[in-house]
Amino acid sequence: MSDTELVDQLEQVWSSIAALGHELSEEEWKRPTEVPGWSVQDNLVHIYAMEAGLLGRPLERVEIPDDLPHVKNDIGRQNEMVVAARRDRTGAETLAEFEEITTARVAQLRAYGPDDFAAESWTPVGPGTVRDLLPFRVFDSWVHEQDMRRATGRPGNLESDAAAAALERVIGAMPYVIGKKAGAPEGATVVFALDGPLGRTVAIGVEGGRAKPLDAAAEQPTVRLATDTETFVRLGCGRVDPDAVVAAGAVRIDGDDLLGGRIVEAMNFLF
Known part of the structure; x- marks a missing residue:
């Protein structure tokens, strides 16, 4: 850029x-x-x-x-x-x-x-x-x-270049969250299915002891986390209680529930 x-x-x-x-x-x-x-x-x-x-x-x-x-x-x-x-x-x-x-x-x-x-x-x-x-x-x-x-109560500026750059920064922190903070095991694959503004699918795998982005999502990942981009960013920035968003259904975990829970709990990468 x-x-x-x-x-x-x-x-x-x-x-x-x-x-x-x-x-x-x-x-x-x-x-x-x-x-x-x-x-x-x-x-x-x-x-x-x-x-x-x-x-x-x-x-x-x-x-x-x-x-x-x-x-x-x-x-x-x-x-x-x-x-x-x-x-x-x-x-x-x-x-x-x-x-x-x-x-x-x-x-x-x-x-x-x-x-x-x-x-x-x-x-x-x-x-x-x-x-x-x-x-x-x-x-x-x-x-x-x-x-x-x-x-x-005034949503806005969710699809600008600045919004896209902010979302990319949170996505870029997820290998650290998954590999280091949540301790995903070797061979694990994690998919974030993000809907809403700038929605996309993010796939991360643990290979050689390191979590890193994957070119494509596995058909049956170890865990799939479905949420909207706003909740995803709020979790990454420590703005919301992880247990509360899971309990409210704002994050849906499919697959390995324990690993999924650890990932959601660890998503705050700012502090």
Whole structure:
């Protein structure tokens, strides 16, 4: 994917978020989301806080209690300190700041040349380049947009290039989930049958002690997991209780029930 296409994805998802924000009442901005401890407004602040830092305009932080149950590590603490600093603002105020910062960030990226995209940068998985960071920003922005949309009952932006890229990132984590976290045995084959927007079939097999994508799904896989793409992403991002979605029938397991259950339980690859 080209640098221009990555910037296009960022601009698209941020435009979609802005359009959503202009529909929200103050009550909706303050609704809780599936991100523990965070409101719709908190999710928005989190999205643009990183971009503000990349523009050289880091947002202020405030001290927070040491015992917040949803803060698990130092990165989470830093995120919470920024979000907490803006909780006394209105949704409209945070939306205006979001639009100003993301507009400036898109303009900055549009002006970049090859050397700028190749420059060293922090990424969530270690040192990289600016170009390496951008797919993570698309993913993070789109996932939090969906958190905001679910909390306010406004589904949308489910078939864009940004949505497709986010889905691919979750799919790409499944060999790790199946092979390492769920401990699927040698020779096991797993099929995810995903329906809904961007639905597809994903096949993964364990060969030589490693789980890896398969070119085609086995006719009789060890386990078949059928769900919709939204539930699949929610599980991968730790947004929903695995036992609850299985009990509700949102994930259907055919074949090896025990392995299927372990996979669903292990699908959260973010934290």
